[in-house]
Amino acid sequence: MRVGLDVGGTKTDAVAVDDSGTVVARVRLATGQGPQAVIATVLEAVRALRESLDAGAAPFTSIGIGIPGQVMPGTTRVTHAVNLGIDDLDLAAAISPVLSLPVYVENDVKAAALGAYALHGAASQSLSSMAYLNLGTGIAAGIVEDGVLARGRHGSAGEVGHISVDPAGPLCRCGQHGCIEALAGGGAIAQRWGTGAALPVKDVFDASDAGDPLAQSLRAGLAAGAAAAVRVLVLTVDVDTVVLGGGVTNLGDALLSDIRAQLDASAAASPFLRSLCLSERVALLPLGSPAAALGAALLGEARTPEGVLAHG
Amino acid sequence: MRVGLDVGGTKTDAVAVDDSGTVVARVRLATGQGPQAVIATVLEAVRALRESLDAGAAPFTSIGIGIPGQVMPGTTRVTHAVNLGIDDLDLAAAISPVLSLPVYVENDVKAAALGAYALHGAASQSLSSMAYLNLGTGIAAGIVEDGVLARGRHGSAGEVGHISVDPAGPLCRCGQHGCIEALAGGGAIAQRWGTGAALPVKDVFDASDAGDPLAQSLRAGLAAGAAAAVRVLVLTVDVDTVVLGGGVTNLGDALLSDIRAQLDASAAASPFLRSLCLSERVALLPLGSPAAALGAALLGEARTPEGVLAHG
Incomplete structure (x- = not known):
């Protein structure tokens, strides 16, 4: 045992x-x-x-x-x-x-990737590779190919949170502008929202639904950043599936719908992305898993x- | 044989x-x-x-x-x-x-990655993983880990050219805006330069040296796009080395210096990137190899x- x-x-x-x-x-x-x-x-x-x-x-x-x-x-x-x-x-x-x-x-995050692979792989026999994308205070991914965790030699495998996807984007705590984490990390969103709410990202979603413009902009950035991470993982490693987990995914289907809408919009603009069916390749780790x-x-x-x- | x-x-x-x-x-x-x-x-x-x-x-x-x-x-x-x-x-x-x-x-490009690994690995015994980044008319990479080519199952491994790194960037032939290929691909640069020169990227570098503002902007975009591809490859796969090849690398050291300057600038802004020593991890495939x-x-x-x- x-x-x-x-x-x-x-x-x-x-x-x-x-x-x-x-x-x-x-x-x-x-x-x-x-x-x-x-x-x-x-x-x-x-x-x-x-x-x-x-x-x-x-x-x-x-x-x-x-x-x-x-x-x-x-x-x-x-x-x-x-x-x-x-x-x-x-x-x-x-x-x-x-x-x-x-x-x-x-x-x-790398341990969670192995666990998510075991959980998800059991449900999907044909899974050969998976990325686990952790949307928490910060953002990082773990990549599992044929059951083996990609560790890299310098420890930076899966550090997609610090890939910049917008040079005009917000300053990241790492020093770059427009990092995926600066857009979609729970910590960065809480800081820019600034209300000190106990569940800041949930608060942003609620305020966005109520029409608050800052909340809507933060929510759009979260979806854009997470969708960018999915594209990076599939276009670099060609993982079969990107499983989303971490504290921010407590938002559940509202979050998944936002991310899928971003992936669908880029697929509508790009036949190449459309051929990759990205929207169908993202899944949420079950809550409490x-x-x-x-x-x-x-x-x-x-x-x-x-x-x-x-x-x- | x-x-x-x-x-x-x-x-x-x-x-x-x-x-x-x-x-x-x-x-x-x-x-x-x-x-x-x-x-x-x-x-x-x-x-x-x-x-x-x-x-x-x-x-x-x-x-x-x-x-x-x-x-x-x-x-x-x-x-x-x-x-x-x-x-x-x-x-x-x-x-x-x-x-x-x-x-x-x-x-x-994937074949070239295997060949570059054999050539580069022979010179560097400790090389465990490498990305070959092809800067040609288009942009794509091949990833070799422990001597094995990463193929992926859907054929999109290494397709870093179509990762968008600037939502306000130029329209890519794939339909997205600000793809690495739209910034740094020889075809995209030739189209935006528009002189019909036989060696368009060489022409852009010469005109940039002579002070032409459009040429300077295209040249900066080439370096920014290539540097972004290097960051994506190291932060996602943690390859030891990124070897650059393809027609655009005929520009040689002028190109490599531009790309290293971009990597050094982001390292100066970000302690995290600085710790990765990216500038030292890029190399040019020898001309005619x-x-x-x-x-x-x-x-x-x-x-x-x-x-x-x-x-x-």
């Missing part, structure tokens, strides 16, 4: 996955801040998962952790996890000795393509 | 490659127009290659053909090769029976990663 954890800025989602790839237990708890508290959260999540299972359940064989920071390919060290108060931490070095289990670590935690659980076996394919 | 052909709109470049991956013979001849004339060109190129070799040279074991058209992954059928007057032609069906050899067919013909020769063995890696 494998354990997978999605250690988020406020909550940690933990699952236990059996050999057939099925989630057999799931617990959620608050995430502590700072290296020691994050390690304590991981240990507590593993304990709670164990407790939620029957006494006769199989032992845990590995722990995978998805975490919002940079993880250099092939290492278990996370850096720049600013939302967790972690600057530099080797999670395996801290946790393996305590639990006596192999620990795998991956960026949370444990994609990142499931993907984290699969990390150990994802070192070999065959392992993941067995779960596809 | 393998044969590789780069069947271009006006000229065909043909090489014979020995088992160590070395080009041992090369011939160039004019390309005929239309299906029958193109087949005759291929047969004549193979005959001329044979004639240029010693009588004791090893027999030919396969023929690979790179051709400017759409080739669905895994087939030998080319469609929409408009510059050759070919609408739909199965090259293997036409040529295999005559020469009694296996025939492989690939889009010319037989990349596409060499890559076409490698197509047969490129079906398995090990085969190409042996040449890396």
Whole structure:
């Protein structure tokens, strides 16, 4: 039995996955801040998962952790996890000795991509490649081809959020103008909306429906940025499907309709884009899906393509 | 001994490659127009290659053909090769029976990517992934990871020329505005320059040096579009290196300096981009290099990663 954890800025989602790839237990708890508290959260999540299972359940064989920071390919060290108060931490070095289990670590979006592939691949037998596009505070994608996560060697695979698609667009926190993230990232939208609402993007959608011009412009930028990310992923990597997830996708069908309308408009203008049927190739990750935690659980076996394919 | 052909709109470049991956013979001849004339060109190129070799040279074991058209992954059928007057032609069906050899067919840019990887990989042992960005009449890229060409399943992998990076940019022949190809494609630049010069992009560079404002604007757009393509390739696929080739790169260092200046300017504005050292990761394919013909020769063995890696 494998354990997978999605250690988020406020909550940690933990699952236990059996050999057939099925989630057999799931617990959620608050995430502590700072290296020691994050390690304590991981240990507590593993304990709670164990407790939620029957006494006769199989032992845990590995722990995978998805975490919002940079993880250099092939290492278990996370850096720049600013939302967790972690600057530099080797999670395996801290946790393996305590639990006596192999620990795998991956960026949370890349872990979610593996999980979304397993979830989506199970529903669609013919899926050979997929991008998971995370629309959260920031924007990034994870790319899975034939069951294997594209990691790249410098860690920038899937960083489509910082591709500029409009030189006259808003300034991005990265320093460029018109990045996809500056248009469609939840953080950038909240900042430009400026009301301090608890659910800023939901607030923007509501105000847009009520006719507010700024809200309508922000909402159009969100759809344009997300549609641009879909085009980049299909025209560069030729993924079969782009699965959308992340906090902003809590807006559900209203968001998906906006993005599809943008893709349909560009298809109407361009026979080439029309031939790619982009609008039909985007899908929403089901709300509440444990994609990142499931993907984290699969990390150990994802070192070999065959392992993941067995779960596809 | 393998044969590789780069069947271009006006000229065909043909090489014979020995088992160590070395080009041992090369011939160039004019390309005929239309299906029958193109087949005759291929047969004549193979005959001329044979004639240029010693009588004791090893027999030919396969023929690979790179051709400017759409080739669905895994087939030998080319469609929409408009510059050759070919609408739909199965090259293997036409040529295999005559020469009694296996025939492989690939889009010319993708073939050039394989060849550039073999050429560049031989010089740089640590190269694990590369994009070949073809700056010609149009713009497209071929991506090679660990010696394997990324084909995608729908044939749109590497079609970065039709990613829009400026909604206020010029209309592209594809119907979108501000595509990378509309900014940086030789065809789009020639059309907007409009002098009918034999070497339009060279003419634009000369007029730009002489202070012509339209030429300066077109030249800046070329550099901006090419730099955008480099960013898209690194931020999506995380390739180690982007090798530039195609007719527009006949401009040599003047072009490379322009593109590097654009990448340096965006790095100066963005610490994130600065960390990626993009300017150092672009290189020009040497002028006159037989990349596409060499890559076409490698197509047969490129079906398995090990085969190409042996040449890396």
